[in-house]
Amino acid sequence: MIFVSEPLAKHHPEVQLRPTTFQGCFAQLHVPVSGTVSDAVVVMCPGIGRDGSTGHRPLRFLADQLALAGYRTLRFNYRGTGDSCDGDATLAAWQQNVHDAIDAALALDGARRVVLAGLRLGATLAAMVAAEQDAVAALILIEPVVRGRSFATQLRMEERLATKSEADAEGAVRVHGLQLPPEELAHIALLDLLTVDSDANRQILVLTTQHSEPMRQAQSAWQRQGAKVTQLVDESALAFLRPTHLADEPFPNLCPVVGWLSETCPARPLPVPEPVPRHRFDLAGPGWRETARMFGPAGNLFGMLCEPAVGLCNRILIFGNTGGDPHEGFARFGVELARHLARHGIASLRMDFAGLGDSIDASYDANAVTHTFMIDRRADFAAAIDLAESLGFRSIALHGLCSGAYHALQSAAADARVAALLCVNLPLFTIRYEKAGPASFARRSMETLSARGVRCGFIFADGDGGLVSLEQNFGSSGKDLAAYAGIECAIMPDIDHDLTRPEMRRRVADRIADFLAAVPTPTALADRPNFRGDTAKVPDARLHRNLATEGAL
Amino acid sequence: MSIRDEVIAQMQRVAKQQSKRLAPLTDETPLLETGLDSLCLAILVASLDDELGLDPLSSETNTHFPSTVGEFIAVYEAAAADADV
Numbered sequence: 001m002i003f004v005s006e007p008l009a010k011h012h013p014e015v016q017l018r019p020t021t022f023q024g025c026f027a028q029l030h031v032p033v034s035g036t037v038s039d040a041v042v043v044m045c046p047g048i049g050r051d052g053s054t055g056h057r058p059l060r061f062l063a064d065q066l067a068l069a070g071y072r073t074l075r076f077n078y079r080g081t082g083d084s085c086d087g088d089a090t091l092a093a094w095q096q097n098v099h100d101a102i103d104a105a106l107a108l109d110g111a112r113r114v115v116l117a118g119l120r121l122g123a124t125l126a127a128m129v130a131a132e133q134d135a136v137a138a139l140i141l142i143e144p145v146v147r148g149r150s151f152a153t154q155l156r157m158e159e160r161l162a163t164k165s166e167a168d169a170e171g172a173v174r175v176h177g178l179q180l181p182p183e184e185l186a187h188i189a190l191l192d193l194l195t196v197d198s199d200a201n202r203q204i205l206v207l208t209t210q211h212s213e214p215m216r217q218a219q220s221a222w223q224r225q226g227a228k229v230t231q232l233v234d235e236s237a238l239a240f241l242r243p244t245h246l247a248d249e250p251f252p253n254l255c256p257v258v259g260w261l262s263e264t265c266p267a268r269p270l271p272v273p274e275p276v277p278r279h280r281f282d283l284a285g286p287g288w289r290e291t292a293r294m295f296g297p298a299g300n301l302f303g304m305l306c307e308p309a310v311g312l313c314n315r316i317l318i319f320g321n322t323g324g325d326p327h328e329g330f331a332r333f334g335v336e337l338a339r340h341l342a343r344h345g346i347a348s349l350r351m352d353f354a355g356l357g358d359s360i361d362a363s364y365d366a367n368a369v370t371h372t373f374m375i376d377r378r379a380d381f382a383a384a385i386d387l388a389e390s391l392g393f394r395s396i397a398l399h400g401l402c403s404g405a406y407h408a409l410q411s412a413a414a415d416a417r418v419a420a421l422l423c424v425n426l427p428l429f430t431i432r433y434e435k436a437g438p439a440s441f442a443r444r445s446m447e448t449l450s451a452r453g454v455r456c457g458f459i460f461a462d463g464d465g466g467l468v469s470l471e472q473n474f475g476s477s478g479k480d481l482a483a484y485a486g487i488e489c490a491i492m493p494d495i496d497h498d499l500t501r502p503e504m505r506r507r508v509a510d511r512i513a514d515f516l517a518a519v520p521t522p523t524a525l526a527d528r529p530n531f532r533g534d535t536a537k538v539p540d541a542r543l544h545r546n547l548a549t550e551g552a553l
Numbered sequence: 554m555s556i557r558d559e560v561i562a563q564m565q566r567v568a569k570q571q572s573k574r575l576a577p578l579t580d581e582t583p584l585l586e587t588g589l590d591s592l593c594l595a596i597l598v599a600s601l602d603d604e605l606g607l608d609p610l611s612s613e614t615n616t617h618f619p620s621t622v623g624e625f626i627a628v629y630e631a632a633a634a635d636a637d638v
Contacts, residue, residue: 050592146603147602147603149602149608150599150600150602150603150608151599153595153598153599153602153608153611154595154596154598154599155595156611157594157595157598157599157610157611158591158592158595160611160618161591161594161595161618209566209570210566212603212604213603213604214603238569238570241570241571242570242571242572243571243572243592246572
């Protein structure tokens with residue numbers, strides 16, 4: 001069953017973004033605002049692990065371009081990735097998710113055919129599923145993993161070369177939020193596109209950065225089966241592979257991909273259908289429930305509101321992107337943190353800054369570039385705080401990791417509505433050149449925050465690069481911060497900058513939950529001017545409400 | 554293309570893909586001073602597996618990771634020689 005939201009906002013001047021769920025998977029449906037749509041729906045199969053992050057922004061852009069051409073496009077997260085519910089990290093589970101996505105696409109009004117577009121291992125999964133699905137009219141394979149062995153090799157090497165590794169007792173490979181037991185890695189290593197059948201007459205586009213012998217062999221095998229294979233060797237494919245912090249590069253020219261689809265799978269036009277009403281909550285799991293939100297003056301910002309499954313809370317933690325990673329965070333830390341906090345009775349909003357993840361620049365300029373540090377994010381945080389206040393939250397805390405911490409600090413210093421700030425691995429206090437001293441931004445911001453009674457916490461990994469800036473401004477290990485009331489600093493020896501390993505993320509999430517629990521909050525929900533629900537008989541913040549009565553999934 | 558040439562070509566390709574500036578490469582250049590980070594090295598090893606069909610570094614018996622470009626190339630040359638036997 002698929003639940004599609006009402007259109008939340010214009011995502012592109014001519015495209016609407018409709019958050020969608022099916023079988024525990026979260027998805028975004030890109031639909032043109034007006035005109036007609038094709039009976040063929042594109043289902044995007046993202047990459048797995050790091051490829052899922054690097055491909056997020058260009059796939060979002062490609063989805064907009066396809067929607068503009070009349071192809072409704074469904075971008076989804078596999079279970080256990082992105083905003084989806086948790087799930088097994090297995091090839092079988094991921095293939096099932098693709099099947100479910102196809103079912104969801106075919107459930108849309110007028111949908112008769114599906115085009116599968118996949119990136120890296122997602123492309124390989126798409127080809128495998130297409131071999132079992134008659135409804136798949138065409139395949140778009142972007143830098144596909146041809147041999148699973150080399151992909152498994154890459155995952156093993158990444159784990160091996162990662163810093164501060166603690167070997168998993170079961171021998172699992174744990175990278176990018178994945179936990180792959182040895183037997184599952186062995187399954188991946190056995191993948192070989194050469195052995196994946198293709199229906200005769202199926203149209204296949206392969207977009208790669210270079211010619212390779214394994215890809216040539218796979219194409220030959222499909223052509224012998226009658227498939228019509230087009231290879232596009234183009235540097236635009238690089239955009240799907242580049243590190244996410246290079247978000248200041250213009251979007252690639254993907255017109256050839258859209259043009260190929262228009263020629264090989266021409267639209268059979270239908271009127272743009274009305275959306276189906278959705279359930280109130282998009283997703284729910286043990287102790288949490290989540291709703292997608294688009295907000296901001298132009299409705300261009302995306303965030304996922306995560307709340308405790310039962311009960312209401314009046315405190316919320318708002319956090320933005322780390323570098324250029326989408327809102328789920330590096331190795332999915334943003335999702336893990338949000339659901340962990342919900343189980344501790346704390347709500348959160350994980351948002352994308354304008355131009356990153358699922359938020360676009362307010363100018364709707366698809367070619368607008370963004371930058372990790374250089375763009376002022378205070379307006380984005382202010383819009384998120386507006387949203388939180390409109391929902392009735394009264395105790396608002398900001399948080400960030402690395403560059404996200406930098407922007408959280410700037411916003412907390414500027415916005416008197418912020419009650420608490422927690423920065424993890426803050427790389428620097430200001431990007432402007434200035435000497436340390438009483439007039440520095442670092443000192444002035446601490447004075448401002450302390451005077452306002454904002455509770456502040458700074459957490460650093462032992463040896464983190466941000467300790468240099470900390471020491472320059474506040475002495476060794478930030479000892480001078482003790483002079484400011486309400487401000488504390490901790491250096492944790494067992495984490496690294498990116499919180500690479502699961503145990504590191506758990507330690508920091510616990511630390512954040514403890515920190516927030518100690519932040520004073522308003523005592524009576526009845527004081528909340530915009531509180532959702534009947535507050536007349538609510539004695540305190542421990543009100544409980546039965547989720548089932550609200551039709552949660 | 555020789556093993557050495559293939560390794561260098563793949564290093565250049567990965568550097569371009571990941572927007573890294575590659576240092577002048579000699580046999581003595583430490584791997585971590587080539588401009589390639591750990592992710593790049595992982596992608597490099599995977600790419601060489603695809604192109605050469607050789608994966609000498611991720612086997613459980615190989616616990617030593619080469620520290621210089623020369624050592625890295627030598628590992629692949631040795632693996633190629635073993636494969637030819």
